[in-house]
Amino acid sequence: MEWNLAADPQQNPHTPGGCTECLGAVTLAPGDAVTRNPAYYITAHASKFVRPGSVRIASTLPAGLPNVAFKTPAGRTVLVVLNEGAGPQAFAVRSQGRVLAATLAAGAVGTYVW
Structure with missing residues (x-):
């Protein structure tokens, strides 16, 4: 999950000593302007497949393929x-x-369900 789901254009709020450059899932600018940041799409993508009640069963960090x-x-x-x-x-x-043998393009995210 993202630390901040929403932040202003200065990435506030953040905790003292915390990340001052981390984007929220959305940036809320004065007025009604909303910018969807990469975390918005990451959260939307994962939540489509990882439904409430799901349990993390594995996580590995091979070079370049988290x-x-x-x-x-x-x-x-x-x-x-x-x-x-x-x-x-x-x-x-x-x-x-x-x-399962698979190939992902550079910068791509793949979701596999079985």
Whole structure:
């Protein structure tokens, strides 16, 4: 989850000694202006697949492919993977004796459900 879901254009509020450059999911400017920041889309994407009651079951940090897996209340597994690299990255997911080979484009997020 994001530390700040909403912040003003100066990234306030923040705790003393905390991050003064961290964007919230949205930036609320004077008037009615709302800017959706990357965290908005990350939260929206994850919440579509990781429903209330889901439990994190794994999280690894292989070079350039941070990821996290959840078990949903319906018993499904959801894996979210980010390719932080400048080029496509191939990887394999092993689960229940099966292997899924996948490739993510540079900067892409992939969500796998089984």
